[in-house]
Amino acid sequence: MVSADCLDHAIMPAHRYEQLVQSVVDYAIYMLDPTGHVVSWNAGAQRIKGYRADEVIGQHFSLFFTPQDRTEGRPERLLRQALEQGVAQDEGWRVRKDGTQFWALVGLDVIRDDQGQVVGLAKVTRDITDRRESALQLDAMRAQLFQAQKLEALGQLTGGLAHDFNNMLTIIISSARLALATQDPARAQRMLQHILDAGQRGTELTQQLLSFARHRxxxxxxxxxxxxxxxxxxxxxxxxxxxxxxxxxxxxxxxxxxxxxxxxxxxxxxxxxxxxxxxxxxxxxxxxxxxxxxxxxxxxxxxxxxxxxxxxxxxxxxxxxxxxxxxxxxxxxxxxxxxxxxxxxxxxxxxxxxxxxxxxxxxxxxxxxxxxxxxxxxxxxxxxxx
Ligand SMILES: Nc1ncnc2c1ncn2[C@@H]1O[C@H](COP(=O)(O)OP(=O)(O)OP(=O)(O)O)[C@@H](O)[C@H]1O
Ligand SMILES: [Mg+2]
CATH class of the missing domain: 3.30.565.10 (Histidine kinase-like ATPase, C-terminal domain)
Incomplete structure (x- = not known):
């Protein structure tokens, strides 16, 4: 258990928090007022979104959304959800000052004063474009490799196999016809042997193919x-x-x-x-x-x-x-x-x-x-x- 004494020491003065938030460059950490206007801006926000604090403070946060998301009311929905539920999360394209886009992972948390009144929202945004792209690439590679390895090989084999199975079936059918038509028991025996041989060859081949296809x-x-x-x-x-x-x-x-x-x-x-x-x-x-x-x-x-x-x-x-x-x-x-x-x-x-x-x-x-x-x-x- 942590004693009250310890906690006192652990509490950080406000200016230290400010320093901490300001020094984070991998995350955009900033505050919105309850209507969605930017109130504060850290170094990470400037690095990720490209705006300086003086350019962006006072602006509505819908500025960072794509035109389509703005038309569809995505910023308002996100804000409403955070205000109603205390927290909202989102993942999607956002727009930098220079117009380029990045894939953002966003968290929005309501901040309340001692009386429980909403004073604003804390917004943390991460640029995870690289992570998303590598995950997509990896998935695509895996899919392609799997495709290339097994399906292609099987596809290449089936042409030849179909031809051979057809040959075996031809042997089986014509031998069976001859066996049915003949009066000579020795000849019928030979025909039955041909049928058996062809059937066994077919089974062996099917087993090889199946064991190859199944091996995962x-x-x-x-x-x-x-x-x-x-x-x-x-x-x-x-x-x-x-x-x-x-x-x-x-x-x-x-x-x-x-x-x-x-x-x-x-x-x-x-x-x-x-x-x-x-x-x-x-x-x-x-x-x-x-x-x-x-x-x-x-x-x-x-x-x-x-x-x-x-x-x-x-x-x-x-x-x-x-x-x-x-x-x-x-x-x-x-x-x-x-x-x-x-x-x-x-x-x-x-x-x-x-x-x-x-x-x-x-x-x-x-x-x-x-x-x-x-x-x-x-x-x-x-x-x-x-
Ligand atoms: N035995 C070979 N004779 C001549 N060229 C070959 C031979 N093996 C490989 N190559 C050359 O190497 C290249 C790469 O071979 P690799 O097996 O990696 O790919 P691929 O055969 O082109 O496509 P995939 O194997 O994915 O269907 C081939 O495109 C071909 O130019
Ligand atoms: Mg090849």
């Missing part, structure tokens, strides 16, 4: 690279048109890595989409997974790493473009085709996982992207079913 939260665990490739291979193949030949080479007995499996799938898809986009007509893409010992030659990394290499024989990257490819929103693709977020996401993932991404490219010959991810030290702690 960041979930770092021990991953066996070969299993991850096997579980993603169907999707990887369907990301490519028939004119592109995909060769997957996974070194046997690869060590475990500790990453988010869903993100790694997304990263591999991104690299594959880029390789695909670089190829016009016929082409080749190689996905190789092996082990590399680094001694500082790749971004100063040392030790054992699993290396995922995606190599294409597409158009390659011009030397002038090369330094920029990992920048967010950098793209050379036409509007609507690329967001420029794929490689920045790959880069972020590699860094976050303690690894690196390298590029080697020559215009006209192709591009090789190498993703290094550190080998997980404790090999017994495995979760091989991912």
């Amino acid at each position: 939260k960041l979930d770092v665990a021990c991953v066996a690279p070969a299993n991850l490739i096997a579980a993603t291979r169907g999707l990887l193949e369907h990301a490519l048109p028939g004119s592109i030949d995909l060769r997957v080479l996974v070194q046997p007995d690869l060590p475990l890595i500790e990453v988010d499996a869903g993100q790694l799938q997304m990263v591999l898809l991104n690299l594959l989409f880029n390789a695909r986009d670089a190829i016009t007509g016929q082409g080749r893409i190689g996905l190789t997974v092996d082990v590399a010992e680094l001694a500082g030659e790749v971004e100063g990394l040392r030790g054992g790493f699993v290396r995922f290499e995606v190599e294409d024989n597409g158009e390659g990257i011009a030397p002038a473009v090369l330094p920029r490819i990992f920048e967010p929103f950098f793209t050379t693709k036409p509007f609507g085709k690329g967001t420029g977020l794929g490689l920045s996401q790959v880069y972020g993932f590699a860094r976050q996982s303690g690894g690196a991404i390298c590029v080697d490219s020559e215009p006209g010959r192709g591009t090789c992207m190498q993703l290094y991810l550190p080998i997980h030290q404790d090999r017994t702690d495995s979760q091989l079913d991912r």
Whole structure:
């Protein structure tokens, strides 16, 4: 408990309050009379709104509102609310002396004398334009990134998948017709086997797609690279048109890595989409997974790493473009085709996982992207079913 004695010492003389209020520059703190005219003005008010005290004292506070807000009676409403309820809060655009606008967070509190009579209102305004803009930007970025990551990948996959499902259904329907029409039990058996195989392929593919679509939260665990490739291979193949030949080479007995499996799938898809986009007509893409010992030659990394290499024989990257490819929103693709977020996401993932991404490219010959991810030290702690 605070004693009365202490409180006496704590009470500040009026001129000290004045000094305190005057020295605040991040908040506009001023007083209004009960009709809404400015009575006092601090340094913060001058800094934020641009008016000097002698220009503004005596003016109605509606001066700071936008013309539209004034027409709609917003200042009067705010004043009325404060007088009736003792306090009012507002957030919105306000106008500076030079006509520019800022996004303000406003508090209005009624001040009463000892008899309870309203003597005025204390008004505190903060300029939170930067905060609002960064919050808006962050939201937009998140939305865009999410869009770019999942929906786009799924969108790109569905074309190929629809085509394949159609093939499977064709097999199922024609085999069923033949089985119904034949008198030969051995032939009917064969047809039923075709139906079963096609149905199972369809189920596997649907499961891969669903597990990819569902994977939401960041979930770092021990991953066996070969299993991850096997579980993603169907999707990887369907990301490519028939004119592109995909060769997957996974070194046997690869060590475990500790990453988010869903993100790694997304990263591999991104690299594959880029390789695909670089190829016009016929082409080749190689996905190789092996082990590399680094001694500082790749971004100063040392030790054992699993290396995922995606190599294409597409158009390659011009030397002038090369330094920029990992920048967010950098793209050379036409509007609507690329967001420029794929490689920045790959880069972020590699860094976050303690690894690196390298590029080697020559215009006209192709591009090789190498993703290094550190080998997980404790090999017994495995979760091989991912
Ligand atoms: N394998 C590649 N071959 C040629 N150019 C590439 C390759 N990979 C990336 N690039 C170049 O790098 C740029 C940036 O790639 P990034 O994946 O970040 O964005 P994007 O593919 O343009 O768009 P998004 O991935 O968001 O759909 C591409 O626009 C392209 O110019
Ligand atoms: Mg891309």
